[in-house]
Amino acid sequence: MKNYTGQDSLSKTLEALNSKNIKRVFYVACGGSSALTYSSKYIIDRDSKTLSAEVYNSNEFIYRNPKLLDEDSLVIAISHLGNTPETTAAAEFAQRKGATVVSFTYESESPLAKASHYRIDYQYGPQVNPADSRNVLIIQLTLGLLKIKEDDHGKYDALVSSLPELDDTVKKAMETYRDKSIKFANKYKDENMIYTMASGSNYGVAYTFAICILMEAQWINSHAIHAGEFFHGPFEIVDKNTPFVLLLGLDETRFMEERALKFLNKYGEKLYILDAKDFDLSKVDESIHGEITSVIQLYVLRSLSREFAEVRNHPLETRRYMHKVEY
Amino acid sequence: MKNYTGQDSLSKTLEALNSKNIKRVFYVACGGSSALTYSSKYIIDRDSKTLSAEVYNSNEFIYRNPKLLDEDSLVIAISHLGNTPETTAAAEFAQRKGATVVSFTYESESPLAKASHYRIDYQYGPQVNPADSRNVLIIQLTLGLLKIKEDDHGKYDALVSSLPELDDTVKKAMETYRDKSIKFANKYKDENMIYTMASGSNYGVAYTFAICILMEAQWINSHAIHAGEFFHGPFEIVDKNTPFVLLLGLDETRFMEERALKFLNKYGEKLYILDAKDFDLSKVDESIHGEITSVIQLYVLRSLSREFAEVRNHPLETRRYMHKVEY
Numbered sequence: 001m002k003n004y005t006g007q008d009s010l011s012k013t014l015e016a017l018n019s020k021n022i023k024r025v026f027y028v029a030c031g032g033s034s035a036l037t038y039s040s041k042y043i044i045d046r047d048s049k050t051l052s053a054e055v056y057n058s059n060e061f062i063y064r065n066p067k068l069l070d071e072d073s074l075v076i077a078i079s080h081l082g083n084t085p086e087t088t089a090a091a092e093f094a095q096r097k098g099a100t101v102v103s104f105t106y107e108s109e110s111p112l113a114k115a116s117h118y119r120i121d122y123q124y125g126p127q128v129n130p131a132d133s134r135n136v137l138i139i140q141l142t143l144g145l146l147k148i149k150e151d152d153h154g155k156y157d158a159l160v161s162s163l164p165e166l167d168d169t170v171k172k173a174m175e176t177y178r179d180k181s182i183k184f185a186n187k188y189k190d191e192n193m194i195y196t197m198a199s200g201s202n203y204g205v206a207y208t209f210a211i212c213i214l215m216e217a218q219w220i221n222s223h224a225i226h227a228g229e230f231f232h233g234p235f236e237i238v239d240k241n242t243p244f245v246l247l248l249g250l251d252e253t254r255f256m257e258e259r260a261l262k263f264l265n266k267y268g269e270k271l272y273i274l275d276a277k278d279f280d281l282s283k284v285d286e287s288i289h290g291e292i293t294s295v296i297q298l299y300v301l302r303s304l305s306r307e308f309a310e311v312r313n314h315p316l317e318t319r320r321y322m323h324k325v326e327y
Numbered sequence: 328m329k330n331y332t333g334q335d336s337l338s339k340t341l342e343a344l345n346s347k348n349i350k351r352v353f354y355v356a357c358g359g360s361s362a363l364t365y366s367s368k369y370i371i372d373r374d375s376k377t378l379s380a381e382v383y384n385s386n387e388f389i390y391r392n393p394k395l396l397d398e399d400s401l402v403i404a405i406s407h408l409g410n411t412p413e414t415t416a417a418a419e420f421a422q423r424k425g426a427t428v429v430s431f432t433y434e435s436e437s438p439l440a441k442a443s444h445y446r447i448d449y450q451y452g453p454q455v456n457p458a459d460s461r462n463v464l465i466i467q468l469t470l471g472l473l474k475i476k477e478d479d480h481g482k483y484d485a486l487v488s489s490l491p492e493l494d495d496t497v498k499k500a501m502e503t504y505r506d507k508s509i510k511f512a513n514k515y516k517d518e519n520m521i522y523t524m525a526s527g528s529n530y531g532v533a534y535t536f537a538i539c540i541l542m543e544a545q546w547i548n549s550h551a552i553h554a555g556e557f558f559h560g561p562f563e564i565v566d567k568n569t570p571f572v573l574l575l576g577l578d579e580t581r582f583m584e585e586r587a588l589k590f591l592n593k594y595g596e597k598l599y600i601l602d603a604k605d606f607d608l609s610k611v612d613e614s615i616h617g618e619i620t621s622v623i624q625l626y627v628l629r630s631l632s633r634e635f636a637e638v639r640n641h642p643l644e645t646r647r648y649m650h651k652v653e654y
Contacts (some may be wrong), residue, residue, distance in 0.1 A: 031559025045381075045393045052351075052379045052395060057555035060526060063580040066372045068379060085556070193520055194550045199387060208549075211560035219564055221520045223537075223550030228384035228413070232358025233538035235648055237546055253390040259381075264652050311535075321562055327590050 004163060005132040009121040010109040013102055014144045016118060020100055022074045022149060025142075026066070027055045028090045029078035032212040033104075034058075036078065036135055038204030039294040040142035042251065050150055058086040071098030076141070078103065078134070080124065082110025091115035102141070103212050104134045126302070130170050131163040135295045136256030143291070158285035162292070165283035170299045173279045177306045182273045185307035191270070194220055194243040195234075197260055199227040201290065205297045209245060217316040220308075227256040235263060243270035245304075247297055250276045251290035274300055331490060332459040336448040338570055340429055341471045343445060346408045347427055349476060352380045352469075355388045359539040363405065363462055364567020365531030366621040369467035369578065377477055380626060385413040388400045389420050398425030403468065405430065405461070407451065415643035418442035429468070431461045453629070458490040459496050470618070485612035488612045489619070492610030495525075497626045500545055500606045504627045511599045512634035518597070521570045522561075526554040527580030528617065532624045534574060540632040544643040547635075554583040562590060570597035572631075574624055578602045578617035 025044060037055050044053035056064070058077075068074075075094040082105030092115045093099045097298035103116035106124050113119045123132035130136055131162040140159055146152035175237065188194065194214055199205035206224040214222035224236045227246075238244075244264055248257040264271055276293040285290055309316045321327060352371060354364035364382050366402035371380035383391070385404075396402075400525045402421040406414040409432030418428045419442045430443035433451050440446045447468065457463055467486055473479035512568055515521070521541055525533035533551040541549035554573075565571075575584045591598055603620040611619055636643045648654060 009646070031556055034556070042391065045391055045395075047394055049394050057553055059555040059583050060553070060580060062370065064372055064527060065372055065377050065579065084559075177332070182654060191542070200391060211556065216560035216563040221548060221550070221564060221569075223548070226384055226387070229358055229361070229538065231654055232361075232411075233543040236543040236646060237548060237650070242548075252392065253387060255390060256386050257654070259378075261649075267648070267652075277346075319378040319563060321565070321590075322558075325594075327558055327562070 004129070006120055006122045006137045009119065010137060010141060010144065012122060013118040013141070014148055014315065017074065017100070017145065018148045021072050022100070022145070023051065024068055024074070025051055025053045025073040025074045026061065026073060026094070027053065027078070028058050028061045028070065028075055029087055030058050030084055032208045033078040033080065035204040035208035036208070037076070039201035039291065040138055042201040043139070043142050043146070043291060046252070047146055047153070048150055051145070058084065058090040061087065061090050069094060069097045069099055072231050073097070073099040073124050075099045075101045076104070076138070077112060077116065078105070078138070079112045080106050082107045082112035084112070087240070088112045088138065104138060105200070122227070126265045129167045130295060131166045135298060136166065139291055139295070146180065153287065155288050155291065158287045159291070162284045169279070169281060169283055170296055173296045173300055174303050175279055177274065177303065180272065181304040181307045185289055185304065185311045188243050188270055189308065189311045191243050192221060194222055194245060195225055196222060196245045196247070197227050197230060197257070198247035199256040200249060200251045202247045202249040202251070202294050202297060205294050205301065206245070206247055208298070209301045209305070213301065217305065217318070218308055218312065227260040230260050238264065238267050240269040242268060244268055244299070245272040245274065248273065248275040248277065249290065249293040249297070251293065272304070302305055331456070333447055333449045333464045336446065336609065337464060337468060337471065340445040340447060340468070341475055344401065344427070344472065345475045347543045348399050349472070350378065350399040351395055351401070351429070352472070353388065353393070353396065353400060353402045353421070354377055354405070355385050355402055355421070356414055357385050357411055359535045360405040360407065360534035362531040363465055364403065365534070366528035366618065367465055370466070370469050370473070370618060371527040373579070375477055376471055377464065378472070381457070385411065385417040387444045388417050389413065389474050389545060396421060396424045396426055400424070400426040401472070402426045403431070403465070404428060404439060404443065404458060405465070405548065406439045407433050409439035411439070413440050415439045424577060431465060456494045457622060457626065458493045462625060463493065464553040466618055466622070476508045479631055480614065482615050482618065485614045486618070488609045489615065496610055497607070497623055500623045500627055501630050503605055504601065504630065507599065508631040508634045512638045515597055516638045517571050518570050520546055521549055521571065521572060522552055522555050523572045523574070524552045524557060524584070525574035525576065526583040527576060527578045529574045529576040529578070529624060532621050532628065533572070535629045536627070536632070540628065544632065544645070545635055545639065545641055554587040557587050565594050567596040569595060571595055572599045572628070575600065575602040575604065575643070576617065576624070578620065599631070
């Protein structure tokens with residue numbers, strides 16, 4: 001088996017965590033990095049009898065100053081370049097409280113790396129094998145934590161044994177959705193507002209597509225609606241002219257997404273339905289289909305975002321404020 | 328002192344909870360009812376060394392099925408009429424897990440009331456004294472829980488002693504913002520999208536204004552942005568044509584809202600800035616200014632919503648789907 005990037009640092013980190021008393025896990029990051037951790041909180045909430053999990057924006061974490069943050073806490077801090085000031089500050093803040101800090105940052109000498117006890121190595125970029133990406137490694141760390149501290153129901157090993165086929169699985173899913181993505185982007189390139197929606201472990205994908213792709217990279221208004229909240233306010237906005245990107249996953253909350261789908265099929269029209277049941281997951285251990293769905297959905301939506309960028313002649317990298325003005 | 332509705336049921340509930348072992352609090356509700364609990368989670372996160380707190384949409388709670396939900400859990404379930412099916416189901420689900428269920432429902436014979444161990448009484452409607460509303464009573468229950476289980480730093484009694492002046496305080500705040508609300512609603516009545524933004528204990532207010540007022544009651548697109556997340560994606564959407572309702576509170580996270588304000592003042596133009604520093608809080612105990620802000624802000628935004636409804640000739644009660652079609 002190929003030696004995937006990150007596996008060594010992840011194993012060593014888990015080994016170190018094994019001897020520590022951990023009662024609480026705080027996932028601390030901003031924007032798209034934070035969105036990658038929603039599925040991990042889902043796993044801990046659902047499966048752990050000893051750990052609690054929180055997802056905090058880095059500055060919210062610092063200013064809220066959770067009283068339960070202490071030497072029995074594990075803080076998982078994420079910033080790709082490791083130079084997001086508030087995430088580095090959050091890691092330093094956590095260290096002062098006695099917490100153990102593990103970071104996902106690409107740069108081994110970055111401020112965040114220096115503010116962490118352990119750093120997980122990973123690869124980055126459109127051509128990278130998903131097995132080498134932080135997207136998968138964050139989930140793997142979470143399952144590993146359950147394995148060493150409690151009971152992961154064999155899911156950690158199931159994920160590791162599925163890594164060799166993950167790249168092909170993701171590519172197939174992207175191919176399956178290729179035509180649909182091209183069609184949707186072409187048809188709705190001039191829309192002013194596109195909603196996204198999901199529940200459970202996929203909600204982070206809906207969130208990141210809304211804020212990092214539509215709003216940040218395409219300047220299209222958006223809002224990630226929770227599928228369970230949809231029927232308690234948001235659904236009144238629906239009509240045949242309101243575009244929706246709806247994710248259907250394979251976790252225990254799928255019912256909520258299906259209920260939203262039924263409604264959107266009846267009262268909406270401009271729909272991009274991304275259903276994990278369309279994916280060929282035959283090479284992924286069945287026990288982790290729910291866990292891996294968010295990763296695959298994110299890759300499919302990145303293809304969709306490239307189609308939007310092309311047809312709208314608005315490159316994904318175009319910014320008007322970020323790193324250009326003071327804020 | 329006037330005998331406020333709800334105080335008796337609240338005192339009796341706290342007395343009953345006193346003898347129970349509580350390690351976790353789950354706030355379980357949908358939409359606007361759920362939004363009322365964000366400030367309570369904030370209080371527990373910040374102040375409690377023994378309790379953890381979660382806010383879940385009712386169906387997400389059931390399907391996620393948190394493993395930590397057990398006989399040491401307190402579930403606070405909220406549904407005004409007490410007939411939201413998923414919230415009643417969540418209360419029943421929690422009871423089966425051995426948890427203690429306290430509900431906020433107006434109807435003493437409602438399905439939710441019947442599925443709860445304890446029910447907090449309250450008043451409802453535009454003319455009601457805020458001291459009698461669930462908005463305040465939810466926060467009071469949370470502070471009471473800290474008082475009996477740990478240490479509320481005197482905040483429970485500070486809130487109770489501030490109740491007699493709360494109505495005047497709220498009315499003054501609404502009066503202070505009256506002209507601004509009329510002006511904003513008139514000027515931006517034809518907008519297609521209005522963002523809201525806040526952080527910390529006020530975020531729930533931004534959320535409920537986005538989903539229950541703008542989207543549900545006015546059919547205007549919206550999205551409640553977290554002020555700390557703003558600079559990690561969402562802010563790229565800002566220009567002189569993008570309306571924002573920004574809340575500034577008095578809790579520890581105010582810095583994030585001030586940072587967002589600075590940016591919006593520079594690059595935005597259609598702004599409704601709701602700053603709690605404009606409120607006359609001289610009759611409210613200083614120790615709970617941060618805790619009470621979200622309540623007052625919600626009343627001010629309800630005035631704003633009435634201005635929108637009038638000038639847009641779109642009554643707040645108009646629905647196209649809710650209770651009209653199957654979903």
